[in-house]
Amino acid sequence: MERKVAFWLVLVVGAVAVWESWESFRPLVVRDSDVRAVSQLVRASYEPGTLIEVTPDWASPLFRRELGEFMPADHLGRADSKPFARITEIAFGKNRTLEFLGFPSDALVEERRIGPWFLRRYRQTPVLVTFDLTEHLLDATVSQTAEGLSESEWPCVWSGPLPSVVPKPGPLGGFVCEQTRVERRTMEIDYKPRRGMVVELKTKQRTRVRFSIPDAAWRGSTLHLWLGLHDFHQRKQARGPARVLVDLDDGQQTREFQVDPTQGFELQTIPLPTTSSEVHHLRMEFFAEHPPHHFVGVHGELRR
């Protein structure tokens, strides 16, 4: 009996030993040659404006090393993929980009396998972005008011270099308020890149960002607003939510949103009032009960 038990134990242990040895001897490896082969295929058929998405996230640096010029920060930090007509997905094994799983079946125009990688090309009818708030941040008016004193307003002026294709060494430009800043940057919200504006909050102050939007962009569009808190370290220390008040056409419509430290980059859609005017106004006001460590990340688009 004892020998029988020992015999079976040897078999089981031996089988596990052989399996684990083999797995250690020939482990799953992501080969550079496969990455280069996939990249060559993508490069060969690349059309400007194509969104390239790599999944899972950890593989992104490998493909940016090869295809970085086609993967700008505003693509990687997009709020969603709806404005893109052409999308290329590079996926490792069974991994899929969640957002693309919701595409209709005819959106997938090509699927190829190269080693462990799947290359999928999608086409879709893109939404029209008529006005991009982040893009127009430099045209905005930024100011601060003291809580309860909304009529007295202090301007926040742009300081530092203007955004450029190849920035020079030095600080990031931004609107500088008394002690806080409003900047355009690639934010980190929910550990993902998000292109948008960061509004740093201050005790007993409200920060206002005003946009003037031409009627051609306004009419027939819906405001898509994504909100979240930027920077994990600040989120960890932030107490309570931040608040964002959105005022459309000087009180025609107002909405208030709460931005919780635990939330991701959450979308709010707001229909625009149909006021007749050449220029429309969108004002956002940022504040919090406990402002320290609240860096509100926001990106907005008028979409049709």
Added chain:
Amino acid sequence: MTDGKPRSARGLDVVFALVLFLATTAMLQFSSRRQGFARDEGYYFHAAEQHAAYYEELFGRVMRGELRALVDRKLVDRFFSYNQEHPPLAKTLFGLSWRFLHRCNCPQEPGLHALSYTKRHATLGLLKNGEAMRLPSHALAGALVAAIYALGRRLYGRTGAFVAAGLAILAPRHFFHAELACFDAPVTAMLGLTTWAYVRAQQTLSWRYALLTGLLFGLSLSTKLNAFFLPPLLFFHALWLRKDLLRTTNSSESPFFRRLLRWVFQPWALAMATVGPLVYLLSWPHLWFDTARRFSAYVSFHLHHVHYNIEYLGQNHNRPPYPWHYVPVMTLLTMPVLTLLLAKLGAVLWGLVPQKVELPPPDGERRAGAFPLLLASAVYPMLIIMRPGTPIFGAEKHWLPSVPFLALLSGAAVAYVVSALFSSPAARRSFAVAFSCLVLLPSALSVFRSHPYGLSHYNALAGGPVGAATLGMNRQFWGYSVRGAMPFLNTLPPRTPVYFHDANGFQLQMSQLDGFLRRDLPDSGMEEPGVRSSIAALVLHEKHFNKYEYWMWDAYGTTKPSFVLTHLGVPLCTVYERPKPERGMQ
């Protein structure tokens, strides 16, 4: 015959233990030469040089007859004020090893040492600075492996003991930590050694081993605070083991109170309660003055330790409550699978048929209740970290003291199989060699495969590092993988300001001292101003560090890295270079 074994057999075991000690030490010393310096090592290097300087100055003054130096508070505070949140033993050993063994060129290395040196040290000149600093860790791991062999040999024989000794060090994460001049592997070794001495004290009932237990416990306390958790485990084990002391016997009808005292104050416990704290105090001059305040500051630091970040199953955790399953899942995915399987088998077999696993004690010795002790020692460090409020940022290093005991349980399974399968000694010997090699092979291969990125190691159950990255498991911490990017950084133009991210100044200094990184690459500074003023920048991939990469994209106007360091194809460290503006480009 002594202890029931021929003297030659005992001698052979001593030789085997010595060989295991030397082989482990040498293996770690040579393999660690490819191992990048870790962030915390940087701090300990800095402290270690100061500890060595203290003992050098103290020795010099005492030799000159200045005995007051022994109680000179200014001297102590000058050299022990830095990094007082950790006890000194390991740092002192690192420092002394460095002091005697490094190839000294110190006067020509201004700014790279903790202290300034006007003349060269008289040393043996055998090792580079980092190699000398790390040697004590390697030797302690070697001592642990030898102790495991010795313990296993007594409990279940040579084959199981060899396997246990091998599996203890051939666990990729333990191997990684044992290469470093840090405290986690040393305290694992010290706790293992203390437990070995305790078992010997129980087996022999001798004061010699009891005193050794007290001494080793003191040294453990002086290595890392984990040691404070050991006494309750040993105490409850001893109370259970020696309940016979409470019973009356025909020969001695001592009063109950006396029996109770003998039961509670067993020799080893007395030694741990007296010799332990004394050794602890003596080894840490910082506590010689203002003792209560300084000790409470040390304890308070750890009670209120910052909760750093760790990625687990795709989530970044940096505040309690932590998932209770973090510890078992990480153990399941980072330890060699076969070691875990054997440990489980060993525990079951030892529990069910102890007489088939454990050898009878030699003449003059008694059983030490080894099985429950080993089982509890394997599980106890994990249970401490499984408390939802306990920080988990150190991953497996915080329950590393479990590993030797898991290995000892594994050895028991091997010992059982070998003894049960063959009755003929010759067949048994041949099978024992072959079977031992078979069970050690996967662990050895996984150590080989994981090196020098042990913190990125995940076993076959996780699908290796690639599978673990997809599962959203932490790939590294301590910034040690920057060493792999240094060959690339060394190709940058002279005086290129580099943002080094999580790699701290001290670890970079040691890399420069030992010739891995050029000295003319200045550190551009910390956080976003450092990124924005740099010409090259690196990011070490941990989930919470993503924002640093986004800073680089904005500062450089590109998302295209120049270099990606990978382990089995999984990115660990990515380096960006600021593009040069083309003519007419703004």
